[in-house]
Amino acid sequence: MSEDQDARGRGVMSVLVHIGLTVSDMARSVRFYTEAFGFTYDRELRMTAAQIDPLMQLQPPSDIHAVYLMLGGQTLELMVFDPPSAPAAASRMFNQTGLAHLSIAVDDIADTCARAEALGGTVSKRVDRAAILRDPDGQLVELVTRVFNDRLEKGRAERAGAAG
Template identity: 35%
Template sequence: MTATAMLSHVGICVSDVDRSRRFYCELFGFEETYSRKVSGVEFARLMQRPSLDVQVTVLTLGPQKIELVHHFSPAPVVEPVRSTNTVGFTHAAIYVSDVKATAERVEGLGGSVLWDTYMRVDVQGEIREYMYIMDPDQVRIELIRGELLG
């Protein structure tokens, strides 16, 4: 018998929860549905930390959820941006109605745009658009315009 599974959420460690909330809510239309400070031994063990003091904020858009996690203690660790050929998580992808118009708003919300990644391509007779942006903490996000695939 196979287990029934469903993706619950994507978690993102952020350096400034207010800035990240604004980025995802204003750029994509997510809404904050939950926020609280979390500490304690149980959650520290779950997060594989000796101690834990974080704020967890859940943003929701339809069935999709992003969990923003801001660590007060221990402080967030900033590492170089991961390349797309590094094993593990590489990016999140979000469908938008207008790739370029969405990208034009990114810098005003604290992110950055990788303009040289923009492309238009014919996928089985449909012209689709793709492009990468970075959120305020350099998390790579792929913008897609086109019909849902897969």
Template identity: 30%
Template sequence: MLKLEAVHHIAIICSDYEKSKRFYTEVLGFQIDREVFREARGSYKLDLSLNGQYLIELFSFPSPPPRVSRPEACGLRHIAFKVSDIETAIAALNAQGIKPEPIRTDEFTGKRFTFFADPDDLPIELYEI
């Protein structure tokens, strides 16, 4: 059996680099570790961390094809972030003009969660721990 140690990163291709860069840094609070423009590919690569942990590679590529994300398309379903207070997190999103779905409760754990979308409609979950 393969012995995995941890998730290293999540790679996301965006359609509007500046809009997504602002969303992940100014709205979600990721820190920029490194930003490079790869001239040969006409592509930016932005390495982002959260609380000192490298998590996301944000890419821009010229004319990426659209990706179906709803309703429940096959493939990556969503990314999820844990929060300690879901109401405070929702208030912060609302202050940025982002309206998450109504809070739901996980029927198996009893924990509360909600969903919202990034600028390319990638589903993002907030899960209260």
């Protein structure tokens, strides 16, 4: 299978590049995601309001500082704007329209929850194989065990094999 084909051999028209998350404190957020979940630093970007305004049209016009973190081949873009826009958004719920949560597979739910709380996160609910927490800015994060995620991935691979 080539890079520009999906599992069924069809041409791939697009790929997910990253998920962007606006945060209020870059250092705190980088520390939270790297130390709680094992993301690694990839790169950062700084652009002025004049550079980004034609595309983003922010009010007020703002400079951006973005840090890109990697986990398992996925990229999380953390963004801080100066000056910031409106006050922080209210804590969103799973059933609200829009990006609801990030989901991360971890080896140990209890240990990860303890690290997240020590780094400013808040655990909302924890059960055997999963937990729901909020990062220091209130973003919902779902934790599942790696064992559970591995079962999901195996099922996905089997379905892709059956369809091909």
